[in-house]
Amino acid sequence: MEKYVLSKMSDKNFSKAVLAIYLQTSYNHDQYPEYLKWFYTVNLPRIFKGEGDIIFYLDGLEIVSLSTLKNTDEKKICTLLVNEDYQKKGYSKQILEDSFEYLGTDKPLITIPTKRLKEFSKIIDAYHWHETSKTNEYYSEEVIFNASKIKH
DSSP states (O other), X not given: OEEEEGGGSOHHHXXXXXXXXXXXXGGGGGTOTTHHHHIIIIIHHHHHTTSEEEEEEEETTEEEEEEEEEEXXXXXXXXXXXXXXXXTSSHHHHHHHHHHHHXXXXXXXXXXXXXXXXXXXXXXXXXXXXXXXXXXSSSSOEEEESOOOOOO
């Protein structure tokens, strides 16, 4: 298992990694019909601006786990994935710990679709994430965890 950080890759490997990451996360189209546009026009430019990154692990050429991160005033995990073939083997803890280190917090902002809360319940409990609110801003109800209190 080898760890990679997208912003630190060579140009040749960067392009290959971007495609592999996009294909691995394309299931997000079901939840977010504009995922393709977001991935290439928001997420990748964030990496070039130094405002985020993608951390991922490979087993040979297969993506084991990945985390898409936003690191601005908002410390957010945008996408968290452990390949189905590698689930229940400790890889979520590994990618989360790397994400926390990068973001400088173990309580990052994260939104989880209500219908997927059960599959994230062990992570939510293990890291004591707290539900801040719910939103229908996207295409289904989502629960927001660890949002900072807005000062008025």
